[in-house]
Amino acid sequence: MTEQNWSLHRAWLFLRGYRDALEPQGETPSATSLAHRLGFATSTGPRLRNACIELGWVEVVEPPHGNLPGVLQLTEAGRAAAARQSPPVATLPPAVQRPKPVRIGSATPGKGTRRCLCCGSEFHSTGPGNRICNGCRATDTYRSGDVGIHSLRLSR
Known part of the structure; x- marks a missing residue:
């Protein structure tokens, strides 16, 4: 599985987590708490939330403010994607793709x-x-x- 497909797969799993939280309970969990609930690193939550928004699966009804996560709503495209048994084939927008790691300091070999x-x-x-x-x-x-x-x- 390529990095692009793996990122899309994680975004799709995140979308399903939103579906499970939004529809029956009507609550919008924070991106970090949803990432934790799904077993992802909490630091990936905001990036995955942004991927769901960029892909048109989720829309922002009320933006976050202070410590409140804001209110999100599934779109029709999001409901259709979440209902699938496997992640859809799509391309993640460049803004939500994982950035290339940056090396800090010099790694000069030898003496x-x-x-x-x-x-x-x-x-x-x-x-x-x-x-x-x-x-x-x-x-x-x-x-x-x-x-x-x-x-x-x-x-x-």
């Missing part, structure tokens, strides 16, 4: 000068797995093993 992940100082690294400077490695906090980057920064 070289790097910035320490704990204190931020530059040091001579022995390889790609060496991301902590010797000064930070020498602290009791680091050697205890019970450390996060933030507690190491505070101990120096």
Whole structure:
């Protein structure tokens, strides 16, 4: 299954979740709570809600405001798509397609000068797995093993 088909499949499952919540109970769950209820990461909820709106399956009756999720309504196209046994074949609009991941920092292989992940100082690294400077490695906090980057920064 391609990434495009997988995203459309998740949007279709999300649509069915909206159908199950909107029709019998008449409530509009927030996108994050519906994503959680369906077993998706809550951070994908707003993107999937937007996909349902962009595909014309759901329309906004009242926009969200404050902590309230707003009110949504299934369209006829949404009811038809939700009633299908398998997701429809369509193309997701570019605005709701998953963005390409962006790498943060340099992933320079081999030896070289790097910035320490704990204190931020530059040091001579022995390889790609060496991301902590010797000064930070020498602290009791680091050697205890019970450390996060933030507690190491505070101990120096």
